[in-house]
Amino acid sequence: MTAVIATKEVCRYFGDDEETMVKAVDKVSIEIERGEFTAIVGPSGSGKTTLLHLLGGLDNPTSGSVELSGTNIAEMSGAVLSDFRRDHIGYIFQSYNLIPVFSAEENIEYIMLLQGVEAAERKRRVADMLQQVGLEGLGNRRPNKLSGGQQQRVAIARAMVSHPEIILADEPTANLDSKTGIALLDLMKELNEKHNMTFVFSTHDEKIMNRASRLIHIHDGEIELDERK
Amino acid sequence: MQTIKLAFRNLFRNTRRTVLTVMLIAFSLTALILVDGAMRGMLTLMVENVTGTITGEAQIHLVGYRENLDVDLYMDDSDEIEQILRQDSSLQSYSPRVISGGMISSSYNVSAGLLYGIDAELERGTSKVSDAVVRGEYLSGLDSELLIGRSMADLLEVDLGDRIVITLSEAGSGDLAQALFRITGVLNFGMRELDDNFVFVNIDAARAVLGMSEQQTHEFAIKFNNPLDAENPDTAIFQQFNKEEIEAMGWLDLNKEISLVIELMAYSSLIVGSILFLLASLGVINSMFMSIYERIYEFGVIKAIGTRPAAISRLILCEALLLAIISCLLGSLLGFALGSWTSTHGIAIGEIEFSGIAFNNNILTEFHVAQFTQFPFYVVLLTIVAAIYPARFAAKIVPSEALQRSL
Numbered sequence: 001m002t003a004v005i006a007t008k009e010v011c012r013y014f015g016d017d018e019e020t021m022v023k024a025v026d027k028v029s030i031e032i033e034r035g036e037f038t039a040i041v042g043p044s045g046s047g048k049t050t051l052l053h054l055l056g057g058l059d060n061p062t063s064g065s066v067e068l069s070g071t072n073i074a075e076m077s078g079a080v081l082s083d084f085r086r087d088h089i090g091y092i093f094q095s096y097n098l099i100p101v102f103s104a105e106e107n108i109e110y111i112m113l114l115q116g117v118e119a120a121e122r123k124r125r126v127a128d129m130l131q132q133v134g135l136e137g138l139g140n141r142r143p144n145k146l147s148g149g150q151q152q153r154v155a156i157a158r159a160m161v162s163h164p165e166i167i168l169a170d171e172p173t174a175n176l177d178s179k180t181g182i183a184l185l186d187l188m189k190e191l192n193e194k195h196n197m198t199f200v201f202s203t204h205d206e207k208i209m210n211r212a213s214r215l216i217h218i219h220d221g222e223i224e225l226d227e228r229k
Numbered sequence: 230m231q232t233i234k235l236a237f238r239n240l241f242r243n244t245r246r247t248v249l250t251v252m253l254i255a256f257s258l259t260a261l262i263l264v265d266g267a268m269r270g271m272l273t274l275m276v277e278n279v280t281g282t283i284t285g286e287a288q289i290h291l292v293g294y295r296e297n298l299d300v301d302l303y304m305d306d307s308d309e310i311e312q313i314l315r316q317d318s319s320l321q322s323y324s325p326r327v328i329s330g331g332m333i334s335s336s337y338n339v340s341a342g343l344l345y346g347i348d349a350e351l352e353r354g355t356s357k358v359s360d361a362v363v364r365g366e367y368l369s370g371l372d373s374e375l376l377i378g379r380s381m382a383d384l385l386e387v388d389l390g391d392r393i394v395i396t397l398s399e400a401g402s403g404d405l406a407q408a409l410f411r412i413t414g415v416l417n418f419g420m421r422e423l424d425d426n427f428v429f430v431n432i433d434a435a436r437a438v439l440g441m442s443e444q445q446t447h448e449f450a451i452k453f454n455n456p457l458d459a460e461n462p463d464t465a466i467f468q469q470f471n472k473e474e475i476e477a478m479g480w481l482d483l484n485k486e487i488s489l490v491i492e493l494m495a496y497s498s499l500i501v502g503s504i505l506f507l508l509a510s511l512g513v514i515n516s517m518f519m520s521i522y523e524r525i526y527e528f529g530v531i532k533a534i535g536t537r538p539a540a541i542s543r544l545i546l547c548e549a550l551l552l553a554i555i556s557c558l559l560g561s562l563l564g565f566a567l568g569s570w571t572s573t574h575g576i577a578i579g580e581i582e583f584s585g586i587a588f589n590n591n592i593l594t595e596f597h598v599a600q601f602t603q604f605p606f607y608v609v610l611l612t613i614v615a616a617i618y619p620a621r622f623a624a625k626i627v628p629s630e631a632l633q634r635s636l
Binding site for chain 2: 115
């Protein structure tokens with residue numbers, strides 16, 4: 001198995017003063033392999049979201065390295081980092097975060113526009129993704145005309161349509177009812193198995209933990225337990 | 230294309246704020262169009278008053294005559310000059326004059342004043358003396374006729390038909406001479422300087438009192454077919470007459486203080502425009518920042534999924550550009566509508582005297598192509614410049630911070 005993500009002694013500290021400094025992530029070294037369905041779990045404030053941001057290049061580590069497919073993204077910045085995120089990482093956020101003035105189709109298409117994918121191919125992939133997430137016929141609706149579950153399905157489609165190597169999901173079921181959450185998790189698990197896509201969740205949702213192939217327990221910024229099922 | 234689509238839709242996410250910002254920019258442009266139109270109208274009125282009342286658009290005299298209106302500095306070859314002026318097709322009219330300071334007396338009072346000897350017919354086409362007659366008749370050519378300003382008539386306590394005695398020094402000899410005239414008309418120019426001090430008689434009568442021959446003239450006032458010729462030093466008249474002894478001057482050179490006023494008015498427009506644009510710019514910056522702060526989480530998201538910082542800058546600048554274009558369309562339409570009304574009905578200013586010039590008419594605003602090309606261009610440019618700072622701010626948003634901030 002090859003490691004898609006590898007961190008070495010990665011730290012993220014907030015504040016300069018020794019006394020008030022917060023060690024959100026402290027000397028974390030992990031390797032996540034292709035196709036894993038991993039959940040970073042821990043109580044609120046344990047540093048799981050910060051670690052997820054570091055893995056996705058949304059934040060720069062105080063020290064240490066974060067390698068995605070062998071590239072150290074901790075050393076990247078600006079447009080190079082943006083392009084790397086666009087081509088290698090898909091994100092799913094807790095509160096869906098679709099562009100409100102775009103329809104579901106346009107939200108899914110947006111990332112392909114950034115990638116310069118041709119119009120016909122974009123159209124084909126959007127239709128395919130809508131079908132895969134069960135939103136056929138709803139592509140023209142704007143986010144405010146979709147339910148929470150439907151919006152999160154669009155977010156999943158947006159994250160997957162660019163064929164990223166990994167998908168990072170920050171509490172993706174937190175704002176959904178139990179039934180919708182389970183349905184979406186089953187969908188993500190199915191996509192994981194079908195496309196051998198790597199998923200990393202930050203969560204304290206039991207439903208995700210039950211479905212994850214690996215659980216990384218984090219507490220006060222440090223890894224407490226790393227278990228594979 | 231996607232950026233324009235996104236920018237356009239973003240603009241109307243908060244319709245109220247966009248409408249208020251558009252109104253701010255549009256009204257600033259409208260105000261600027263009207264202020265510029267009023268300035269241009271005022272300038273036209275001022276030039277008309279200066280050139281049309283008595284001065285003319287240009288004058289010919291002996292060099293040095295204008296310094297103190299010395300009666301001895303007259304031109305000897307009137308016929309020759311008149312022949313040249315008659316043949317010049319660029320001239321609409323001209324008028325010869327003899328001028329002298331003197332004592333103007335009635336049976337009741339006395340006043341210092343300026344006697345203008347004019348050719349009644351030629352003067353009619355060159356100045357507003359005939360139009361200024363408010364009572365009585367204009368000159369018909371009789372030696373005894375005299376036109377007097379209303380306020381001087383009040384001072385001398387005289388009216389139509391009353392006698393006026395003018396005492397002055399003869400040209401050349403300097404001997405005192407007197408002549409009796411009867412008031413045939415009372416004038417009101419609306420300019421204090423003229424109404425208080427000037428009397429007009431027929432040129433032959435004036436020459437007789439001053440001891441001047443028919444060939445001798447102090448001044449020729451000129452009116453061009455194209456008023457702009459008066460401002461062009463290359464105009465034939467100026468080239469032809471600016472010799473050693475004789476000088477021909479346009480109205481701008483004859484009225485140095487008016488040139489300064491015109492320059493001042495240009496600066497006024499610039500200052501008013503700058504203030505309006507500054508206020509509009511602050512409005513744009515404020516609106517843009519409000520819009521960015523409202524969408525900061527969204528910027529975090531689109532940056533997280535791979536939008537480059539430059540693309541976010543472009544989006545904000547595109548929003549500003551669309552805002553400016555919409556504002557300019559509205560502002561220009563409003564400016565045109567209001568300007569059309571004020572260009573026919575005028576802006577009432579009452580009777581005011583500015584720099585010795587009376588304004589007793591409504592100022593009719595004037596359109597100029599720059600108001601609908603340059604001004605909107607400046608508005609667009611300034612709006613984009615004002616949006617650069619918010620755009621840079623949005624581009625520098627750190628996704629992890631933006632995502633945390635609004636959670």
